[in-house]
Amino acid sequence: MQRGDTVAIVAPSGPPEAVLLGRGVERLEALGLKVTVGAHALDRQELGYLAGSDAARAADLQAAWCDPAVAAVFCCRGGYGAGRLLGLLDWDAMRAAAGRKVLLGSSDITALHNAFAIELGVPTLHGPMPACDLLAGESGPEPLTWESLQAALFGGVMTVPGDRALVPGRAEAVLAGGNLSLLASMCGTRWQPSFEGKIAFLEDVGEEPYRIDRMLTQLLQAGAFEGVRGIALGSWVDCGDPYPVLQDRLEPLGVPVLAGLPVGHGSPQMSVWLGSLGVIDTESCSLSGPLRDEEQAR
Structure with missing residues (x-):
């Protein structure tokens, strides 16, 4: 813009x-x-x-x-x-x-x-x-929310820090996803989510761990995670301790899982582009993107 x-x-x-x-x-x-x-x-x-x-x-x-x-x-x-x-x-x-x-x-x-x-x-x-x-x-x-939004709108390259790796590794792919409850609700519709060849981004608010389990299980059984390249986990505000269930449900996919990104319902709320190439790297514990044209060419 x-x-x-x-x-x-x-x-x-x-x-x-x-x-x-x-x-x-x-x-x-x-x-x-x-x-x-x-x-x-x-x-x-x-x-x-x-x-x-x-x-x-x-x-x-x-x-x-x-x-x-x-x-x-x-x-x-x-x-x-x-x-x-x-x-x-x-x-x-x-x-x-x-x-x-x-x-x-x-x-x-x-x-x-x-x-x-x-x-x-x-x-x-x-x-x-x-x-x-x-x-x-x-x-x-x-302040950080405002700074991140301006970078996203006016062409800055963004790096969003995480705070933990549930499964180590690096993945480069198009980022897709959003709120877990909404993604699960779209299963069985014309707009059913698919993360094939992509990095899945997930976050939610006010959901007990067993409900997170249920929604992840629904997406898994619907085939939404088939061919996923990596998983980026945002904020889980008022969700108790979601990490045991996130690890239990996502680790068997065998792809890198980066967690603790300030994206979703918490403060600050960093901006990320969905549908653009990004990178998750558990060594630097970060999500970066969108990649510029020359980086995509490499």
Whole structure:
């Protein structure tokens, strides 16, 4: 992206708080970006966990993505609801408009990351959202989160530190994945995840270890991990101690597993590109990427 580009903010999942959304707009404008907000972003409906009707949320998302003046579509928050939109989007129109646009979001937006990869074949940005505390907090953005987002948006090469290796090794491949609960929920659908030939990125929040076990088992039995090259594990906020079950379920895959990356629901929340080449290296205990063209050529 460039300073002066237009960002459209939409609400495909839960309803944003107007104050946080306003602050998020101001922070993005301070980066030199032009910001528009979807017509239905502050809608409400009977199901209070959704930001307006499915049709309205899908219309905002599609209109923003298909607008040639928009360089990036930022999802304002997660929660729940993005998966309900997948059957309502005109994927042919979205595909025709894709170009080099950016989709940003995390948590529930994993449904869109996965569907965009399958339907559009474009990289998407897993990162902090403009109506959430890490960007829109009263005292300012969380510094490392803010720095990482700017590097991702404006072309920096990012290195994200982990804090442990569950299985040693190095893997270089396209990064894919996101929130474990969302990935498991897409099994058996048109948008079932596959990590074949990829590095799988996984994180979650508020899930007991046995539930993490259940979701990993579902993905394993669905064949999602067949041919995986490596696994990068992000934050597991309020998940007890997830590492015994993560080791138990993932070590038998026989690929490097790097853990403790500050990506997901914790603070700071580093930004990573999904659908772009990256490297996990347990010796340096880091995830780096996206690789530049000359590195990819090697």
